[in-house]
Every structure is written in structure tokens, then in C-alpha cells.
Amino acid sequence: MELIQRCQAGDAEAFATLFHQYQRLVYQTAYLLLGDAQAAEDALQEVFVKVHRSLATFDPAKGAFTTWLRRITVNHCLNVRRRRAIWPLSPPDRSVLVEDRPSFLPEELALSREQAAAVWQAVQRLSPKLRVVVILRYYEELPYQEIAQVLDVPLGTVKWRLHEALQVLRAELESEALRKEREKPAGVRAPGRPRTEP
Amino acid sequence: MKCQNVERMLTSYLDGEVSATERAEMEAHLAGCPACAGELADRRAIQRQVGSTLRAVAATATPPPQAWARLQARLATRPGLSWRERLATALVPARPKPRLALVSLTLVCVLAVALAALYPGGLVALAQGGIERLVRVVYLAWEPDQPAIPPAPARTPVLVPLAEAQQQVDFHIYVPTYVPAGLTLVGAEVVGPHKVLIRYEGDGTIRRLDLQQTRLTDVGQPPFFLASPNVVKGTVGGREALWVEGSWPQSVALMIWERDEFAFTMLVSARQPGLSIAEATRIAESLQ
Numbered sequence: 001m002e003l004i005q006r007c008q009a010g011d012a013e014a015f016a017t018l019f020h021q022y023q024r025l026v027y028q029t030a031y032l033l034l035g036d037a038q039a040a041e042d043a044l045q046e047v048f049v050k051v052h053r054s055l056a057t058f059d060p061a062k063g064a065f066t067t068w069l070r071r072i073t074v075n076h077c078l079n080v081r082r083r084r085a086i087w088p089l090s091p092p093d094r095s096v097l098v099e100d101r102p103s104f105l106p107e108e109l110a111l112s113r114e115q116a117a118a119v120w121q122a123v124q125r126l127s128p129k130l131r132v133v134v135i136l137r138y139y140e141e142l143p144y145q146e147i148a149q150v151l152d153v154p155l156g157t158v159k160w161r162l163h164e165a166l167q168v169l170r171a172e173l174e175s176e177a178l179r180k181e182r183e184k185p186a187g188v189r190a191p192g193r194p195r196t197e198p
Numbered sequence: 199m200k201c202q203n204v205e206r207m208l209t210s211y212l213d214g215e216v217s218a219t220e221r222a223e224m225e226a227h228l229a230g231c232p233a234c235a236g237e238l239a240d241r242r243a244i245q246r247q248v249g250s251t252l253r254a255v256a257a258t259a260t261p262p263p264q265a266w267a268r269l270q271a272r273l274a275t276r277p278g279l280s281w282r283e284r285l286a287t288a289l290v291p292a293r294p295k296p297r298l299a300l301v302s303l304t305l306v307c308v309l310a311v312a313l314a315a316l317y318p319g320g321l322v323a324l325a326q327g328g329i330e331r332l333v334r335v336v337y338l339a340w341e342p343d344q345p346a347i348p349p350a351p352a353r354t355p356v357l358v359p360l361a362e363a364q365q366q367v368d369f370h371i372y373v374p375t376y377v378p379a380g381l382t383l384v385g386a387e388v389v390g391p392h393k394v395l396i397r398y399e400g401d402g403t404i405r406r407l408d409l410q411q412t413r414l415t416d417v418g419q420p421p422f423f424l425a426s427p428n429v430v431k432g433t434v435g436g437r438e439a440l441w442v443e444g445s446w447p448q449s450v451a452l453m454i455w456e457r458d459e460f461a462f463t464m465l466v467s468a469r470q471p472g473l474s475i476a477e478a479t480r481i482a483e484s485l486q
């Protein structure tokens with residue numbers, strides 16, 4: 001908190017420390033929300049310009065700095081997505097193709113690359129409201145109450161959106177799995193339940 | 199507890215976000231209901247898959263090393279809102295809300311007063327002066343705290359060959375590798391140490407296309423000040439861009455975007471139907 005107070009007092013060195021301490025949080029959240037490295041970099045800049053401009057109004061009695069910072073980040077990213085949606089030439093989200101990335105860490109390998117790519121694409125197809133709660137909960141691992149504070153919505157809304165998001169993701173992944181299964185040649189299709197010959 | 203209630207609370211249950219009483223009731227139900235227990239297992243698997251995927255994707259995303267330097271430069275040169283932010287917040291969005299409609303109406307009224315004060319000759323004089331005058335007036339109308347900008351007198355740029363202009367500035371002048379057929383580069387004008395204009399002319403639908411490149415550090419005043427209901431926000435090279443259309447006295451379109459440390463504007467004067475947004479974006483993205 002001392003760092004925030006120094007920033008509020010106009011200490012430029014403290015602001016540099018603040019930036020380096022939190023840039024990853026902002027960048028990665030923006031990256032997951034926007035699915036695009038250039039957009040995430042722009043978001044990082046815009047968010048910290050806003051932080052610099054309005055840090056004086058931050059009141060620690062009303063909540064943690066990270067909650068405030070996440071709120072600015074999420075609002076900025078949702079605005080960017082909204083603008084993209086009304087722009088006829090908006091390029092589609094450049095999906096992070098998991099296949100192109102280096103191998104995941106061993107503990108992540110419980111999920112195959114193909115599955116991970118399918119999950120990531122399904123997350124990207126979620127509506128912005130559902131996608132935000134999924135990222136705040138399953139990436140940032142925030143408790144529901146803090147998600148509600150970040151989004152400025154009631155706790156019940158967070159519960160409902162998470163429930164809805166998981167339903168949508170499950171349906172998407174199941175239909176994707178079914179599609180893949182249908183595309184496989186007959187010889188390699190996974191064996192189904194043995195049929196009883198008449 | 200019924201299956202329907204349990205199913206609705208499974209996500210919260212897995213996230214540890216149910217009360218002790220709810221937890222006990224759910225566990226009692228799950229112990230005797232294979233369908234709900236199966237649903238719980240599926241939901242848990244999805245949560246794990248999503249969590250590990252998001253962590254893996256995020257692990258590949260690292261802020262660029264020059265991020266702090268870029269931010270420092272911005273904070274040093276733009277103490278307040280940037281022209282782009284001011285413009286973006288003042289423009290009418292694609293789906294107008296009632297309150298914004300009121301703001302727009304107010305803006306039009308203020309504009310009318312400003313026009314009357316600054317242009318006693320009326321709209322004809324304005325049309326002759328060109329779009330730049332109009333946008334300056336509009337800008338003044340919604341930025342009263344800005345120092346007054348006298349309307350720029352209509353002037354003819356002093357054009358020189360592009361190579362000559364390049365020698366007069368210490369930055370690279372971006373030139374499009376694509377322009378629509380029929381347009382010819384007629385020259386460039388060095389407006390100052392931080393600003394260059396290159397002009398194309400044509401005898402087809404597009405009469406003139408001006409590309410202005412301005413160092414962001416020099417954008418003390420907005421490069422253009424147009425406000426109009428026909429505004430679309432978009433991207434050029436993945437960064438925010440604004441596209442504005444008007445018709446004074448012929449079809450005029452303006453595109454504003456940023457790249458590296460420069461702000462760019464493209465002013466197109468054309469007969470109907472003019473230049474499409476797709477074409478303008480293609481030109482903007484071809485700059486090299």
C-alpha cells in the first residue's frame with residue numbers, strides 16, 4: 001500500500017515499480033480477453049495511462065488495488081471488443097493456435113494439444129460477459145465476491161454467468177468432439193458399444 | 199434437494215462457493231443420485247481443462263520489453279486525454295443511446311452558434327474553406343477548455359518531389375504501396391519538422407487523396423477535428439482507427455489512425471460513391 005501512496009503523491013519512481021509489478025497481470029488478462037498480442041499491448045498502455053491519470057481517485061478503503069486495476073483492464077477490453085463488433089472490417093480474433101506454441105509444461109499435458117486448442121477456441125467464442133467471468137475465475141482464480149467487485153455486478157450474477165459459461169463450453173466441446181469423431185475414417189473410429197448380432 | 203437445484207449449483211459447489219448447509223444437502227443428494235454425480239464429474243473435468251488451457255495460453259503471453267519506454271513517452275507527451283481519446287469519447291457510437299442523441303443535438307446547436315460566430319458568410323464560405331475548417335469549429339465546440347484555434351486559412355500546399363521532402367525531415371516518410379488505379383503521386387509537402395503531407399490526384403471517381411503523417415509528440419492539437427454522426431471505429435494494422443464521412447461540397451472521407459510514433463490522417467475527396475472503407479484500410483495498411 002505504501003507503493004500506491006507514493007504513486008498518489010506523484011513519485012515517478014514508484015509508478016515505474018508499480019508498472020513493472022502489475023504489467024504482467026494486465027497484459028495477460030487483456031491477452032486472454034482479446035486473443036491478440038497487439039491488442040493486449042495497446043490495452044497495457046491504455047490501462048496504465050488511465051491508472052496514471054486516475055490513481056488519485058483510488059480509495060483503498062473501497063477495495064484492493066488489484067480489484068481496481070482489474071476493473072479498469074476488463075472495462076477497457078470489453079470496450080475494445082464492443083468497438084470491434086461494430087466495425088465491419090474488424091479482423092477476426094487471431095486465435096492463439098495452441099498447436100503453434102511450445103509444448104506445455106508436463107503437468108499441463110493431462111490435456112492434449114488438440115483438446116487445449118479446442119478449449120481455447122470454445123473460450124474465445126463465449127460472449128464477452130461469460131468469457132470475462134471464466135478468465136477471472138479459472139485463470140486468475142478469484143473468489144466470486146471479488147469477481148462481483150471487479151465487474152460491479154451482484155454475486156448472484158457471477159454465479160449464474162459461470163454456470164451458463166460452463167454449460168456453453170461443455171456443449172461446444174461435445175459438439176466439437178462429435179464432429180471430429182464423424183470426420184474420422186470408419187476404420188479408426190472409436191469402437192462404440194458392442195452390438196448384439198441378431 | 200431436487201436434481202434441478204443440484205445441477206444449477208454444481209459450478210458453485212466445485213468452486214467452494216456454497217454455504218455449509220447447501221454443501222451438506224448437495225453431498226447427501228450426490229451420494230444417492232448417479233446422474234447428478236456424473237454431471238458433477240463432467241463439470242469438474244471442464245473446469246480443469248479450462249483452467250489448464252488458460253494458464254498455458256497466458257504463459258505464452260509476455261509483455262513486450264519496450265512497454266515501459268512506450269508508456270513513459272506517452273505520459274511525458276500527453277499529460278491529459280489524447281486527441282484520439284477525446285475524439286472517441288465525443289463521437290456518436292454506431293448504436294446511439296438516447297442520452298448521446300441529446301448530446302449530439304446539443305453539439306449540433308453549439309456548432310450552429312459557432313458557425314454563425316466564426317463564419318458570418320455561412321455554409322457556402324465553409325464549403326469553400328473545406329472540411330478542415332469545419333472540424334476545427336466542431337472541435338472548439340466540444341472542447342471549450344482548449345485554447346481557441348483560429349480557423350486555418352485555405353491554402354495550397356507547396357509540393358516538392360517525395361525524395362526532396364524525405365531529405366528535409368529526420369524521420370521516414372511512409373508511402374502506400376497500394377493506391378487505387380487512376381491516382382498519381384503529385385508530390386509532398388513538409389509542413390514542419392514533425393509533419394509531412396503527400397498528395398495523390400486522379401481524374402476518376404477519386405479527385406484527391408492526402409496522406410498526412412504527424413509525429414505523436416507534436417500532436418498538441420488534434421491532426422483533424424471532425425465530428426460527424428457518420429463515424430465508424432475500427433482498426434488499421436490491429437490498432438484503433440476512426441473513419442468519418444461527410445459531403446462538403448463533394449464526397450469527403452477521413453480516416454485517422456496511429457502507427458509507431460506517428461498519427462496518420464487520410465483525407466479523400468471524391469465524386470460519389472467515393473472510396474470505400476475497405477479500400478481506405480487497404481491503403482492505410484500498405485504504408486511502408
